[in-house]
Amino acid sequence: MTDTEREIYRRNILLEGVGEEGQRRLLESRVLVVGAGGLGSPALFYLAAAGVGEIAIVDADRVDLSNLQRQILHGRGDVGHPKVDSAGRSLLRLRPDLRLTLHPVRLTEDNAPEILRGFDFVIEATDNFQSKFLVNDTCVRSGTAFSHAGILGMCGQTMTVVPGKGPCYRCVFEDVPPAGAVKTTSEVGVMGSVAGVLGAVQATEAIKHILNLGRLLVGRLLTWDALSMTFREVELPPGRQCPVCCGRT
Numbered sequence: 512m513t514d515t516e517r518e519i520y521r522r523n524i525l526l527e528g529v530g531e532e533g534q535r536r537l538l539e540s541r542v543l544v545v546g547a548g549g550l551g552s553p554a555l556f557y558l559a560a561a562g563v564g565e566i567a568i569v570d571a572d573r574v575d576l577s578n579l580q581r582q583i584l585h586g587r588g589d590v591g592h593p594k595v596d597s598a599g600r601s602l603l604r605l606r607p608d609l610r611l612t613l614h615p616v617r618l619t620e621d622n623a624p625e626i627l628r629g630f631d632f633v634i635e636a637t638d639n640f641q642s643k644f645l646v647n648d649t650c651v652r653s654g655t656a657f658s659h660a661g662i663l664g665m666c667g668q669t670m671t672v673v674p675g676k677g678p679c680y681r682c683v684f685e686d687v688p689p690a691g692a693v694k695t696t697s698e699v700g701v702m703g704s705v706a707g708v709l710g711a712v713q714a715t716e717a718i719k720h721i722l723n724l725g726r727l728l729v730g731r732l733l734t735w736d737a738l739s740m741t742f743r744e745v746e747l748p749p750g751r752q753c754p755v756c757c758g759r760t
């Protein structure tokens with residue numbers, strides 16, 4: 512570690528259980544984030560700021576004016592351009608040394624195993640159920656830990672999946688709901704700061720996993736109602752296994 516890095520990460524290094532060795536581990540770690548939107552923006556900013564060595568971003572969308580109230584990686588000048596490009600620029604302004612891989616593609620059954628391969632942790636920061644189940648199934652099959660989060664209106668939820676150590680997203684939510692059964696943020700809206708809190712929780716889980724710190728949100732679903740400012744923890748049944756989890760063993 513250089514003297515400059517020691518200075519940048521001084522407050523990480525001071526933390527109990529981190530130290531220079533933990534910081535070195537962060538600088539050698541690789542995290543992939545699916546979605547550079549409302550959840551991905553804060554998650555990516557905090558992962559880069561913490562010193563994660565290599566970050567990959569998957570997002571096929573272009574920046575829209577209606578994204579800017581929550582997707583804080585992007586600015587007015589980025590409207591119409593690929594989200595991965597403005598996300599990459601924002602992160603490199605903070606971290607010129609960051610090793611960055613940009614995938615301006617939609618994640619599919621075909622490309623997911625290749626794109627998600629070889630990471631220490633994956634952050635599922637998508638806005639649709641197909642992608643959520645696809646990230647889950649791909650990560651469970653490859654044994655990769657990941658964080659799920661979802662936001663709607665003034666509420667959010669998040670859980671962490673460590674394959675083999677607790678239930679996965681499919682164990683809990685079973686399958687993609689029928690079209691129209693669950694409202695979307697484009698119908699009922701979402702507060703940008705709500706996405707900010709959940710995305711920051713996801714980055715924190717990634718960092719904890721890499722550093723082997725504390726207790727992850729495994730087997731627990733954390734829900735948050737910002738209007739009443741209430742966090743709740745729902746214990747998830749440990750024994751329940753979905754076909755994807757069963758296929759591993």
Ligand SMILES: [Zn+2]
Nearest residue numbers: 679682753756
């Ligand atoms: Zn499962």
